[in-house]
Amino acid sequence: MIKGLYRRLALVLFIVFLSLGAVLFWVYDNASHQLQQETAQKLHLNLASYLVSDIALYPGDELNSENVKEAFNTVMRLDPGTELYVVGLDGKVLEYKAPHEKIINHHIDLAPVKTFISNKEFKLTLGVDPRSNKKKAFSAAPILNANGEMLAYLYIIIQGEVYDDAASLINANKTWLISLSIITAALAFLLLSALLLFYKLTRPLVELKREVAAFEKSGFKEQLNANGALQAGDQDGDELQALRGSFYRMGNTIVDQISYLRKHDKTRREFLAHVSHDLRTPLAGMRAYLETLQLRGDDLSEADRHDFLDKALLTNHKLTGMIDELFELARLEHGQVDVNPELTRLSDLLSDLYASLSGLASNKGVHLAVDMQNEEINAFVDVARLDRVFQNLVGNAILYTPAGGTVTIRVQEQDDLQVLVAIEDTGQGIAEEDLPYVFEPYFRSTNGQQAYHKGKGLGLAIASKLLALHESELKVESELGKGTRFEFKLPAS
Incomplete structure (x- = not known):
């Protein structure tokens, strides 16, 4: 063949x-x-x-x-x-x-x-x-x-x-041979010209084949570097150059996707390890309190028994909250959560939010502030789902802001019949290389490892998916050592 x-x-x-x-x-x-x-x-x-x-x-x-x-x-x-x-x-x-x-x-x-x-x-x-x-x-x-x-x-x-x-x-001796010679010479010239043209046309394909084989042999680990001629040809050249440029882009996309999947898989495995630890720790504590009550209940005072029961109940609440978050994320990822928007005055929602989180902020020494142009600003939202978004975003901001820092909730009406909401903090910030992944489930910024025990890496993922149900996108800006800003838009009517 x-x-x-x-x-x-x-x-x-x-x-x-x-x-x-x-x-x-x-x-x-x-x-x-x-x-x-x-x-x-x-x-x-x-x-x-x-x-x-x-x-x-x-x-x-x-x-x-x-x-x-x-x-x-x-x-x-x-x-x-x-x-x-x-x-x-x-x-x-x-x-x-x-x-x-x-x-x-x-x-x-x-x-x-x-x-x-x-x-x-x-x-x-x-x-x-x-x-x-x-x-x-x-x-x-x-x-x-x-x-x-x-x-x-x-x-x-x-x-x-x-x-x-x-x-x-006569034909046998001269005319027929002359005619045949002329036709043969013309066809030979055309054949050689066509072969040369085919060679020039197929050479880029042969080179591309070698590049594809080398890329496959590398295990799709190395980025492909297109030279200047290729980049120019991709715009102004012929179809073969455009094909080669498309292959380079496709190859680099594959490398990026594989890198992302590897990093995501590593994050998932780390998350499962930490969740297992986080589940095991409260379960072990709750078991210790209950076993103590069972074995030494008669020897303990009434006050000690109540203290042990309160601690076991508090541990149970934390464990239930963690499990609820896992189930909530699973329902969001499988499209099992609906929203029921209604016209809501945001000042009322933020007042309740401030009341629920001001104690946490005060205990950490963090100043919690609300900056709202007009207390009559309304938005068409699902109140319960939006409250969950605020709880996650503001709670995270307080969690990662050191004592003496500030967390600010800003609400501003815009000309396009939308309301801009921003949550800003003066915390430790997020590394630039981590920003594309902060809304992924199980992910926590590498510079936040010292606070790992405080969060489970689900809050931002849940907030982002709840806002997506409102046809809104959660965006983030951050700078290490200066703080982080999350923002999203809500329909004003």
Whole structure:
């Protein structure tokens, strides 16, 4: 089997040109032969008429054999290529000058003869050659008696057997070879030109094939670096350059996606390890309190028993909250959460939020502030879902802001009938390389490891998905050491 695109194209091209050469030669040979016949018939158009008018082939009502032979000898001496026949009205060949065994057809079709005689304008008409059964150019004329009655036809084959023999000899020696040589040379030139063109066209594909193989061999780990020529060709070059540019972009996208999946998988595994630890720790604590009550309950004072029960209940609440978050994220990811928007005054929602989180902020020494242009600002939202968003975003901001810092909630009406909401903090910030991943489930910024025990990496993912249900996008800006800003927009009506 022939391998390689260029070799297959070359083979196909060679076969095509070989076939084309055969077709061209056949067309040339037939066209040349037809032109010769047309020329010969036009030159001898009235030959039969002249002979009939000059020589009395039928002095009476019977054929004069002597006159016929004399006419045949005269014409064939002057033009050896011609063959003369007298044909009856029924198409039977009555008289000819040739050995009897050379006559193949003793009857000919008179339709071409009648067409030739009736034509007022010249048009190539071919008739049967009695000697070869081939269609050839001829001249014909009716033979009339003294009373004007038609007795027979004078039928002259212009290019007879002698002409065929001479033409075959000449073609074999010179003309045919010259024609074949010219056609072969032209086809060879075209073939070489086409092969060179195919080589130039397929070379970029061969190079691209090597690059694809090398990229696959690397395990899709290394970024592909397109050179300047490729980048320019991608915009201004041909389709092959555009294909190569597309491959580079696709390859780099694959590398990025694989890198992302590996990092995401690592984050997921780390999250599961920490969640397992976070679940095990409160369970172990709750178990310790309950076992103590079971084993030493009678020895403990009433106050100690209540203290142990309160601690076990508090641990249970924390554990329940953690499990609820996991289930909430699962429902959001599977599209099992609906929203019921209604026109809501945001100042009321933020007042409740401030009341619920001000204690947490105060305990951490963080100042919690609300900056709202107009307390009458309304938004079309699901109150419960939006409150969950605020709880997660503001709670996270307080969590990662050190004592003495500030967390600010800003609400501002915009001209496009939307409300811009921003939560800003002066906390530790998020590393730039982590920003694309902060809304992914299980992810926590690498610079926040010291606070890992405080969060589970689900709050931002849940907030982002809840806002998506409101057809809003949660955005983030951050700078290490200066703080973070989350913002989103809500429909004003």
